[in-house]
Amino acid sequence: MSARARGALLLIVVTCLWGSTFAVVKTLGQLLPAADLIFWRFLIASVALLPLVAWTRRNAARTPAPRTAGGAAACGGTGFFWARG
Structure with missing residues (x-):
């Protein structure tokens, strides 16, 4: 895998992880x-x-x-x- 493709893949993974935290924090914010x-x-x-x-x-x-x-x-x-x- 080229460095450019690996960088793009890592950016997509980070974006998915970062974007999913909103739903988790919103739910936990009501509980804690x-x-x-x-x-x-x-x-x-x-x-x-x-x-x-x-x-x-x-x-x-x-x-x-x-x-x-x-x-x-x-x-x-x-x-x-x-x-x-």
Whole structure:
């Protein structure tokens, strides 16, 4: 498969996944409080991206400072607690 075809296929997959989240969030938004929904969405996204982070770190020539992960966690935590009011 050429790089162009693979790129087009990946864009279609991402578009389908991204488009389907509207129906899921709309349904879950009626069942869960907003802060809980945000928490679960970010938790699922974080777990889903862990393999990419591991692969990137393994293939990177220079690894980011440990404070980068701490800063990301602080931003996510701040958003979570801010949303809970």
